Amino acid sequence: MSTLERLPITGTTRDLDLGAAAGPVHESVLDAIGSTPLIRLRRTASHLQAAVYVKLEQNNPGGSVEDRAALWTVRRARADGSLPPGGTIVEGTSGNTGVGLAVVGAQLGHPVVVVVPDGTSAEEIAVLRAYGAEVVVVPGGVPRDDPRHVHHTAVRLAAEIPGGWLAHPDDDPDDPAAHRETTGPEIWAQTQGRLSTFVAGVGTGGTISGAGEFLKSVSGGRVRVVGVDPVSSTCSGGDASSRAVRPGVLDAVVPVEDRDALLTGRRLAREEGLLVGGSAAGAVAVALREAEGLGPHDVVVVLLPDPGRSPSSKNLNDTWLRRNGFLEGGVERPVRDLLPAGALDAPGPISLAADLTVGRAAELAAGQGALGRTPLAVVLPRRDTRRPLPLGDVVGAATLAGLRHLVRDDPDLAHVPLREVADAPLPHVGVGQGADEAWTALGEFPAAWVLVDGRVAGWVRRARLDQGRTPEDGP
Structure with missing residues (x-):
C-alpha cells in the first residue's frame, strides 16, 4: 500500500505514519513557519576545512525569515488583547515583513494594511494584494520626521482604524x-551543538540579536556571532534605519562591499543552485572569510533571509551587473580602456547639493577647480562625502559654464535652488561595458557617468566612446 493510501482522511497529524523519508504534514500554513533546512556549501566552500552551511529561510511560506516574527508578534498581540478578534494589522514596510503579516493575517482572520514607499516594485505590491492586504503608497524620499513618512503613516492609520494594531513600533x-x-534553537539542534560561528545580516537587529543571544547562552559563550552590514548603513557609518542589536551579542560587525555581495550571489547560483538576494549573498561572502582560519571540526552557519528570484532582483543579471560597474572582463574595448590613465582613481566628479542656490553652487564648483564644461553632479544632501557617489543620490547634472550663463542672463537666478534649474541626470555606463553598448546607452546625451561598483567614479564623453566603436557601427 502506498503512503498516500495510508493517510486517514479525517485524521490529525498525530494519526499519520509517513515514515522517515516523508515530509511533514501541517494543519495550517502557520505550522510550516520555521524548521527551515541547513544546506552545506559543497563547491563554494570547497577550499575550506570548516563546514559552511546556509539556513534557508526562503522555505517559510511567505518566502522569508520575516514570517517568524510576524507569527510571533501577532500571536502575542492576540494573547494580550492588543489585537482584538478581527482587528486590523497595520505595518509600515518596504520589505518582507508585510508579506509575512499578510500570510498570518489571512490565516487568522485579520485584515492587513501595509504602508509602502513609492519606490516599492509593482511586483511586490501585487504579491501583498494577492494575499488580501490593502496597500497604501506614500512618498519614499521624505525624512523620518515627516508626517508622510512610512512609519508615521502606519502609526496614524493604526490609531484611526477601529480595532487597528501597529505591528512593529520602534521598541517592539x-x-x-x-x-x-x-x-536559535533550530540551528543549535541541527548542528548537534557543534556550531562555531553564526553569521547573519544586521538588518534591523532582531534576527541576529535573538538567535545570537540564544546561541551564546547555550554554548557558554563559545559561539562567535558575526553581523554583516552593507558599507552604506548605520553600523558602518552610513545613514540606514536605526538598529536594535542587543549589547554583548555580536562579536563583530563586518562591512561588506556591494561587489563582494553581488559576485558571491552569482557564484551561489552557478555553483550551488541557490538564488539569493544581495543581503544574503553579502552574509555568505563574510561567512566564507570567517571560516578561513577554522579547522575541520568547526561549523559555520549563515542565515539566508530571503530568495533572489524576485523580478526586482538584479544581482543575478549579468547585463545589469556590467552596466552598473560590478562585472568586468569578457568584452572588447571596455569603457575603462577608453579613459585617460588615472581617470577613475579620483574620488569622483565634483558634486553639488541640490538645495544650494545657483550662485553658491557656482562658487563652490569654481573653488574645487571645475572646468567650464566638465559635468557636475547635482545630488541629494548626503552625510558621507568621502566615497564616490551612489548613483541613486544623483538627481541632476550641471556645468560651471552653464551656471554662470544662467546668472549672467538673469541675476535673480543666483538665489534659486539648484534643483530647479539643473539639467536631467546623465545616463550611466559601467566601467566594464563595451564601447558599442555604452555608446548606445548615451542616447542623445553628450556624456555619461561611469560607474564602478554602482558608484559614480567618473564620466566619459561621446567622442571617447566613438573612438572605441567598431567601424561598421557607423556615425
Whole structure:
C-alpha cells in the first residue's frame, strides 16, 4: 500500500505514519513557519576545512525569515488583547515583513494594511494584494520626521482604524524574541551543538540579536556571532534605519562591499543552485572569510533571509551587473580602456547639493577647480562625502559654464535652488561595458557617468566612446 493510501482522511497529524523519508504534514500554513533546512556549501566552500552551511529561510511560506516574527508578534498581540478578534494589522514596510503579516493575517482572520514607499516594485505590491492586504503608497524620499513618512503613516492609520494594531513600533521586543525561541534553537539542534560561528545580516537587529543571544547562552559563550552590514548603513557609518542589536551579542560587525555581495550571489547560483538576494549573498561572502582560519571540526552557519528570484532582483543579471560597474572582463574595448590613465582613481566628479542656490553652487564648483564644461553632479544632501557617489543620490547634472550663463542672463537666478534649474541626470555606463553598448546607452546625451561598483567614479564623453566603436557601427 502506498503512503498516500495510508493517510486517514479525517485524521490529525498525530494519526499519520509517513515514515522517515516523508515530509511533514501541517494543519495550517502557520505550522510550516520555521524548521527551515541547513544546506552545506559543497563547491563554494570547497577550499575550506570548516563546514559552511546556509539556513534557508526562503522555505517559510511567505518566502522569508520575516514570517517568524510576524507569527510571533501577532500571536502575542492576540494573547494580550492588543489585537482584538478581527482587528486590523497595520505595518509600515518596504520589505518582507508585510508579506509575512499578510500570510498570518489571512490565516487568522485579520485584515492587513501595509504602508509602502513609492519606490516599492509593482511586483511586490501585487504579491501583498494577492494575499488580501490593502496597500497604501506614500512618498519614499521624505525624512523620518515627516508626517508622510512610512512609519508615521502606519502609526496614524493604526490609531484611526477601529480595532487597528501597529505591528512593529520602534521598541517592539517581539522580533528578537521570535528568533531567540525558534531560529536559535533550530540551528543549535541541527548542528548537534557543534556550531562555531553564526553569521547573519544586521538588518534591523532582531534576527541576529535573538538567535545570537540564544546561541551564546547555550554554548557558554563559545559561539562567535558575526553581523554583516552593507558599507552604506548605520553600523558602518552610513545613514540606514536605526538598529536594535542587543549589547554583548555580536562579536563583530563586518562591512561588506556591494561587489563582494553581488559576485558571491552569482557564484551561489552557478555553483550551488541557490538564488539569493544581495543581503544574503553579502552574509555568505563574510561567512566564507570567517571560516578561513577554522579547522575541520568547526561549523559555520549563515542565515539566508530571503530568495533572489524576485523580478526586482538584479544581482543575478549579468547585463545589469556590467552596466552598473560590478562585472568586468569578457568584452572588447571596455569603457575603462577608453579613459585617460588615472581617470577613475579620483574620488569622483565634483558634486553639488541640490538645495544650494545657483550662485553658491557656482562658487563652490569654481573653488574645487571645475572646468567650464566638465559635468557636475547635482545630488541629494548626503552625510558621507568621502566615497564616490551612489548613483541613486544623483538627481541632476550641471556645468560651471552653464551656471554662470544662467546668472549672467538673469541675476535673480543666483538665489534659486539648484534643483530647479539643473539639467536631467546623465545616463550611466559601467566601467566594464563595451564601447558599442555604452555608446548606445548615451542616447542623445553628450556624456555619461561611469560607474564602478554602482558608484559614480567618473564620466566619459561621446567622442571617447566613438573612438572605441567598431567601424561598421557607423556615425
